[in-house]
Amino acid sequence: MDSPSIAFTLVFCAAVLLGVLVRLYLASRQVRHVAQHRDRVPAAFADTVSLQAHQKAADYTLAKTRLGMLELALGTVVLLGWTLLGGLAALQSWIQGWGWTQDHPLLAQLALLAGFALIGGLLDLPLSLYATFRVEERFGFNKMSLGLWLSDLLKGTLVTVLIGLPIAALILWLMGSAGSTWWLWAWGAWMGFNLLVLVLYPTVIAPLFNKFEPLQDDSLQARVTALMQRCGFSAKGLFVMDGSKRSAHANAYFTGFGSAKRVVFYDTLLKQLSPGEVDAVLAHELGHFKHKHIVQRIVLMFALSLAGFALLGWLSQQVWFYTGLGVRPSLGAPNDALALLLFLLVVPVFGYFVSPLSARLSRRHEFQADAYACAQTRSQDLASALLKLYKDNASTLTPDPVYARFYYSHPPASERLARLGAPA
Ligand SMILES: [Zn+2]
Numbered sequence: 534m535d536s537p538s539i540a541f542t543l544v545f546c547a548a549v550l551l552g553v554l555v556r557l558y559l560a561s562r563q564v565r566h567v568a569q570h571r572d573r574v575p576a577a578f579a580d581t582v583s584l585q586a587h588q589k590a591a592d593y594t595l596a597k598t599r600l601g602m603l604e605l606a607l608g609t610v611v612l613l614g615w616t617l618l619g620g621l622a623a624l625q626s627w628i629q630g631w632g633w634t635q636d637h638p639l640l641a642q643l644a645l646l647a648g649f650a651l652i653g654g655l656l657d658l659p660l661s662l663y664a665t666f667r668v669e670e671r672f673g674f675n676k677m678s679l680g681l682w683l684s685d686l687l688k689g690t691l692v693t694v695l696i697g698l699p700i701a702a703l704i705l706w707l708m709g710s711a712g713s714t715w716w717l718w719a720w721g722a723w724m725g726f727n728l729l730v731l732v733l734y735p736t737v738i739a740p741l742f743n744k745f746e747p748l749q750d751d752s753l754q755a756r757v758t759a760l761m762q763r764c765g766f767s768a769k770g771l772f773v774m775d776g777s778k779r780s781a782h783a784n785a786y787f788t789g790f791g792s793a794k795r796v797v798f799y800d801t802l803l804k805q806l807s808p809g810e811v812d813a814v815l816a817h818e819l820g821h822f823k824h825k826h827i828v829q830r831i832v833l834m835f836a837l838s839l840a841g842f843a844l845l846g847w848l849s850q851q852v853w854f855y856t857g858l859g860v861r862p863s864l865g866a867p868n869d870a871l872a873l874l875l876f877l878l879v880v881p882v883f884g885y886f887v888s889p890l891s892a893r894l895s896r897r898h899e900f901q902a903d904a905y906a907c908a909q910t911r912s913q914d915l916a917s918a919l920l921k922l923y924k925d926n927a928s929t930l931t932p933d934p935v936y937a938r939f940y941y942s943h944p945p946a947s948e949r950l951a952r953l954g955a956p957a
Contacts, residue, residue, distance in 0.1 A: 534856055534857075535852075535856075537857070538852070538856040540853075540857075541853050541854065541858070542617070542858070545616075545857065545879065548883055549612065549613070549882055551886075552882060552885050555885075555886075556601075556885075557602070557605075559933075559935065559940070560598050560601060560936075562936055563598050563933045563936040564595060564599075566932065567594050567595055567929050567931060568591070571587075571588055571592075572584075572588075575947065577947060577950070578930055581920055582920075582924065582930065586924055590923075590924075590928060590929045590930065591929055591931075592672075593927040594932070596672070603660065603663075604660060607656070611653070611656055615878055616859045616878060617858065617859040619859055621649070621858075621860050621875070622859060622860045624645065624652070625645060625871060628644050629863075631644075635865075638709070639705055639709070641866070642870035643698065643701060645870040645871065646705075646870050649874055650697075658686075666679075666682075672927060674927075675779075675780060675781075676781060677779050681778070681779070685742065685779075688742065692738060696733075700722070703722050704722060705867075705870060708849075708872075708873075713846075716843055716845060717842070720839050723842070724835055727831075727834065728831075731788075731793070732789065735793050735794075735797075736789075743774045743776070743778065744775045745773070745797065747773070748771055748772075748773055749773070752808070756808055757811065757812065760812050760815060760909065760910070763909065764819045764823065764909060766822065767792075770794060770795045770796055771798070772797050773799075774797050774798065774799055776800055776801050777799070777800050781801060781925070782801065782926050783802035783805060783921075783926060784799045784922075785797065785802055786818070787819075787821045787822060788827075789827075790831075796815060796818040796819065798815075806918055807914070809914040810914045810915075810918035810921070813911065814906075816906035816909040816910045817902045817903060817905070819905070820901060820902030820904070820905025820906055820909075821898065821902045823905055824898065824901045824902065824905065826898045829898075841880070844876075845876045848872065849869065849872035849876075858878075888939075888940075889939045892938075892939065892942050893938075896943065899943050900949075900952060903915060903949065903952065912953045912954060916953045919946065919950065919953075920946065920950065930947060
């Protein structure tokens with residue numbers, strides 16, 4: 534290996550090692566902090582949360598953190614297996630043996646992507662089964678049968694193939710035939726694809742997995758319609774989803790844009806809330822639209838992907854990018870699929886270190902949506918609804934502050950309720 538390749542291998546290994554150490558450090562902080570506070574409900578919640586619920590949340594958090602460590606170990610082995618240990622190189626040379634490389638270069642490259650996705654998907658299965666049928670099951674959250682789990686897996690794979698293969702083929706084709714500025718074209722195609730998915734997801738894809746129905750309750754419907762009109766939002770945009778089919782976890786979310794935009798309540802959440810609380814949660818979700826959080830996310834994604842494609846355009850021309858990661862680029866055939874896969878493997882390794890920025894942005898959005906909800910509805914209602922949500926999901930009330938700063942996309946309950954000015 535030449536020296537740029539060796540240098541890149543070293544940088545990659547250092548980033549992987551540092552990532553593992555930071556994750557272990559944060560997880561151990563979280564485990565210690567949660568375990569230390571397990572035996573006492575924090576004073577602010579003494580009247581609203583039972584010791585039993587508090588301890589369940591602590592145990593669930595500990596179990597999830599341990600599961601995360603298992604995922605980290607497996608993920609690191611798989612990452613090194615694909616790259617430095619030669620997994621990708623082996624897959625590549627096996628596919629080259631089929632003899633498609635000259636006559637059908639695009640097909641050979643798609644086969645590499647598909648093979649990678651298939652093997653990666655199979656490797657993920659045991660942990661996914663364990664997470665659902667051991668961890669979630671133990672805490673009473675799992676409502677899925679093995680049959681439903683399998684049918685989800687089949688449907689998910691089918692959807693991925695149907696929408697993933699065409700966009701992958703298009704990007705590979707652009708990489709091979711659009712000249713040195715292919716990455717600009719590929720970025721355009723990728724953005725178009727993302728916008729399409731943003732419209733298709735709520736209207737076509739999500740309904741393959743769940744039922745979405747307009748709110749049934751008439752008196753609630755009247756309240757909700759009034760609130761939505763007051764906030765300048767189409768009254769057709771509120772749906773109830775049969776989340777109870779899979780899990781006892783409760784949630785509400787907003788998605789889509791234009792005429793596809795909607796707020797979705799899980800039936801599990803709706804069952805728990807009083808009408809006033811439903812209003813408050815809905816107002817929170819509408820707050821996300823009012824503050825244009827979806828548009829902000831799209832713009833950010835546009836900018837980041839442009840930078841990503843430009844970087845990929847440059848990296849794919851550097852021999853050390855391949856050899857430094859354990860793969861030899863072919864001389865007589867396109868290496869585009871290879872470059873794409875290596876890029877997808879490497880980006881999260883380095884991206885992990887900036888992920889707290891996105892978590893922080895997301896927490897800021899949550900505070901903004903909370904403030905909007907307080908202006909439109911009673912802050913007491915939002916506070917009690919949030920508390921029910923934290924309780925239902927067994928989210929710990931005592932996360933390690935550093936861990937929460939790094940990972941949490943939603944502020945911890947104590948901060949959020951304190952901000953509402955309501956006694957928790
Ligand atoms: Zn929110």
